[in-house]
Amino acid sequence: MTTCHRRHFRRSRTARTSALLLAGLAAAALAGCGAGGKGEPEALGTQGAARAPRAVPEAPPGLPGMPPLLDPRDVYAADRPNRLSPVVRNFPSRVYVPNTTSNTVSVIDPATYEVIDTIPVGVQPQHVVPSWDMKTLWVNNNRGHTLTPIDPATGKAGTPVDVHDPYNLYFTPDGKYAVVMASMDRELVFRDPHTMAVAKTVPVDCYGVNHADFSADGRYFVVSCEFSGELLKVDTAKMEVLAKQRLPFEGAMPQDVKISPDGRTFYIADMMAHGMWVLDGEKFTEPKLLPTGKGCHGLYVSRDSKEMYVSNRGEGTISIFDFTQNRLTKKWHLPDGGSPDMGGVSADGTVLWLSGRYNGEVYAVDTRTGKQLARIPVGGGPHGLAVYPQPGRYSLGHTGIFR
Numbered sequence: 001m002t003t004c005h006r007r008h009f010r011r012s013r014t015a016r017t018s019a020l021l022l023a024g025l026a027a028a029a030l031a032g033c034g035a036g037g038k039g040e041p042e043a044l045g046t047q048g049a050a051r052a053p054r055a056v057p058e059a060p061p062g063l064p065g066m067p068p069l070l071d072p073r074d075v076y077a078a079d080r081p082n083r084l085s086p087v088v089r090n091f092p093s094r095v096y097v098p099n100t101t102s103n104t105v106s107v108i109d110p111a112t113y114e115v116i117d118t119i120p121v122g123v124q125p126q127h128v129v130p131s132w133d134m135k136t137l138w139v140n141n142n143r144g145h146t147l148t149p150i151d152p153a154t155g156k157a158g159t160p161v162d163v164h165d166p167y168n169l170y171f172t173p174d175g176k177y178a179v180v181m182a183s184m185d186r187e188l189v190f191r192d193p194h195t196m197a198v199a200k201t202v203p204v205d206c207y208g209v210n211h212a213d214f215s216a217d218g219r220y221f222v223v224s225c226e227f228s229g230e231l232l233k234v235d236t237a238k239m240e241v242l243a244k245q246r247l248p249f250e251g252a253m254p255q256d257v258k259i260s261p262d263g264r265t266f267y268i269a270d271m272m273a274h275g276m277w278v279l280d281g282e283k284f285t286e287p288k289l290l291p292t293g294k295g296c297h298g299l300y301v302s303r304d305s306k307e308m309y310v311s312n313r314g315e316g317t318i319s320i321f322d323f324t325q326n327r328l329t330k331k332w333h334l335p336d337g338g339s340p341d342m343g344g345v346s347a348d349g350t351v352l353w354l355s356g357r358y359n360g361e362v363y364a365v366d367t368r369t370g371k372q373l374a375r376i377p378v379g380g381g382p383h384g385l386a387v388y389p390q391p392g393r394y395s396l397g398h399t400g401i402f403r
Contacts (some may be wrong), residue, residue, distance in 0.1 A: 045244075047144055064174065065174030066173040066217075067205050067393060072216075074262070074305050075263050078403075079403075081348045085391075085393055088134050089187065091247060092109055095353050095362065096128040096386055097355060098128050098382065099381055099383075100304050102126050102380040103121060103123055103124070104125075106379055108378075113374035115378060117155060119148075121139045121165075122139070122141025122144025122146045123142075123144030123162055125141050126149075126168065128140075129168075130386060130395040130402075136153075137388060140168060141166065142166060142167050145164045145166070146166075147161045147196060148161075152388055155261065157244055169182035169398070170221070171397045172214075173218035173236070173396060175193060175225075175394060176189070176193070177191060178191045178219075182209065183210060186207065187202060187204065190202070190241075190257070194286055198336075202239055204347075206225035206228045207226075207228040209232070210224045211254075213398055220235055220236055220242060222232060223257070224236075227251060228246075229246060229249065230247065231255065247287070249272070249273045256269040265278060267279070269310065270289070272312070273289055274294050276296060276310065288351075292310045293319055294314030296311075297311075297341055298342045298343060300339060303345060305324065306323060308321040309317050316334045316339065317331050320333070338359050340354040341382070341383060342383055344390065350366065355382035361376060364376070384399045
């Protein structure tokens, strides 16, 4: 990114006219550093010509080909309420629920809280994943060894693509590769994001590669290994494991991974440690545990980037983590219990959708009050549901990580 060179002026102590002239020149210089001058984003522009602009940190050099962050201080700046890309703007609003023991995807209309379609897919569908270009939803048929494409414009399924052991699916921030989390095969498989042809297979020596998230600059990503209680740090461009560490908890079972808005911290849910691990991704030193609740599983950032919703599958609760305060502030209880698992936030940010893994149901929760809005019966073993469409410019995969 080209750095805008600002001129430095000194006011004359004796000539008021010189001061006015210099203020005008400063305003012109600042205007040249706006959105059209490849400097700070337009939303971050400084008002007031005679006042020095507030310093805005520049993002470090990112992964080549990766779209630059809208705001280097917030990786989720593109995810504001209803900020839908032209690509997805006309897609009908739906909630797609993969039912792992029914081998189907239930389609919910969020306006009525009713199942309006049931789509047969492959064996043991685990997650519904938006593609990098956001034009396709991929159903991960883990034991069927296929990916079923769904057209979000029509809700119709296409011809399955053969992909071995697709437990979870991600996309590199430059859109160059799909990354299949081949859990039982103990592999990270980099593939063409459209045809799913193999580009590179990376064997790993941990068990159960599961969830992931990318650094703010896209240069690396952190992966959870749920069956061996370990974390991996993977170089995105080189497609190789940089480091591995075992979590400091006997029987740890790490699940969802999410980066903080400022890009400094990774949070890793742990079902057996009953909380989130707080990790410095750059240093990749031993993380610290923040208890949240029994069976901590899914992590979802609010549309204003201020909070994170943490699903505690083992106790039917949702913990609220405040990024600014760096602490848990609330806990919502589902009125009749349940097993809140994976999900996502509505496009307008007002509803949190979570699958009830052990109860064959889906929960809709008001993000302003924590009140349960609906409890919807679906198929057996509902898991990684996708709320679609969502705001953002491109998808990093899973049930919807957008930048």
